[in-house]
Amino acid sequence: MSQFAEKSILAKLLATENVMVEHQKVSTAYFDLQNRTVVLPIFKEMSADLYDLLIGHEVGHALETPLQGWHSSISEKGAGFKSFLNIIEDARIERKMKDRYPGIRRSFYNGYKELFEKNFFGVEGMDLTKLKFIDRINLHAKVGAFLNIQFSTEEQAFVDRLDKLQTWDDVVALATELYERAETSGIVTGK
DSSP: OOHHHHHHHHHHHHHTSOOEEEEESOSSOEEETTTTEEEEEOOSSOOHHHHHHHHHHHHHHHHHOOHHHHHHHHHHHOTTHHHHHHHHHHHHHHHHHHHHOGGGHHHHHHHHHHHHHTTTTSOTTOOGGGSOHHHHHHHHHHHTTTOOOOOOHHHHHHHHHHTTOOSHHHHHHHHHHHHHHHHHTTOSOOO
């Protein structure tokens, strides 16, 4: 059995439904909520841990991200809101996947370490304190173990909330608050 076939079975088992799994030449993995399809990239070099991270992440969307809520939240607030919503939802679904399937924690850690070492996030040599708050939140959620990301007291309160999100409504509320905060400070322009 090929690695692709094995990983397709893993995705279906984790998702607890017969999701479709496709391997394509794309830059990143994604989950098509409407068609219930996990799309995985074909990289030249990809460890088993990175592959499992990508599957675990996308299956997290299959299990947790509602189709209707996802699309209506995006359209109500404009295109810029999508990135905020996605970052917050990614943090929630990954935490829930690690809680649901504790054995995947190592794959998440090692997979993100691999991405970090390849400078996938593009932060090598950067002063992280100069990044937008939402970008620092994203790094904290994904590669916080490899970076010492600093937050102000006010920002840390948001990070603490992020680490406890349970429902989609919680995600929308926090993403909305952060988006409006960014708009007020002039970080977000246009809708």
